[in-house]
Amino acid sequence: MVWPFGKGKNKQAVEAVPERRAAAEVPVPGAWDAELRGVFEALLAESGSLGSSGYVKGFLLSRSVTEQALADWLGRQEGLALTQEQRGELRRLAGLMRGELGATLGAVAGPEEVKEEQGQRDRVEEPSNAEANDVETLINRVIQAFQAGDYQGAVKFVELATQRHPESDRAWYAKGELMGVFQQHEAAIVSYDKALAIQPDDHDAWNN
Numbered sequence: 001m002v003w004p005f006g007k008g009k010n011k012q013a014v015e016a017v018p019e020r021r022a023a024a025e026v027p028v029p030g031a032w033d034a035e036l037r038g039v040f041e042a043l044l045a046e047s048g049s050l051g052s053s054g055y056v057k058g059f060l061l062s063r064s065v066t067e068q069a070l071a072d073w074l075g076r077q078e079g080l081a082l083t084q085e086q087r088g089e090l091r092r093l094a095g096l097m098r099g100e101l102g103a104t105l106g107a108v109a110g111p112e113e114v115k116e117e118q119g120q121r122d123r124v125e126e127p128s129n130a131e132a133n134d135v136e137t138l139i140n141r142v143i144q145a146f147q148a149g150d151y152q153g154a155v156k157f158v159e160l161a162t163q164r165h166p167e168s169d170r171a172w173y174a175k176g177e178l179m180g181v182f183q184q185h186e187a188a189i190v191s192y193d194k195a196l197a198i199q200p201d202d203h204d205a206w207n208n
Helices: 010-015 030-045 053-062 067-076 084-096 099-109 135-147 151-164 169-181 185-198 203-207
Strands: none
Touching: 030 053, 030 067, 030 084, 053 067, 053 084, 067 099, 084 099, 135 151, 135 169, 151 169, 169 185
């Protein structure tokens, strides 16, 4: 199965944890790095006026920045200081954009935080007992929620998959992939290690 979460970037993300793996980062010229940061900050400031993917593309074109360049820059950032309002705008923009930039914006924004109120129902429909008893069904629900931009739902289903099926290497591998996208690198490594403990010849988990 091709995992849609990190699109091949989780290996680099996990390697960035110095305690576990040493990874060489591709140097970015300081001036270009500062320019991309400025573009990202301007994108946040003007996000309210960007109501479609065409507006976002035009915004980037006017600043001579490609979608790939911005996605690559965002993928290298860790611990961006963002308000909940800014994260919400990034989720909205992620829903507008397709391809790697949309996925990266969603990953940077992270799962939506939902306030718990009495009588409030989760946005994600609870799986039936039959669904919860089948690990492949749960993993498919993780993927569907992520692709729909429902990051909270994706996290919920992957947690359910590992809780109900702790013996499944695929459940733990799915969690590792998802945690890597959300830059939770330690959690990703723990999940990959559990997948390897169950299935030592899982080459995908080894590579991540």
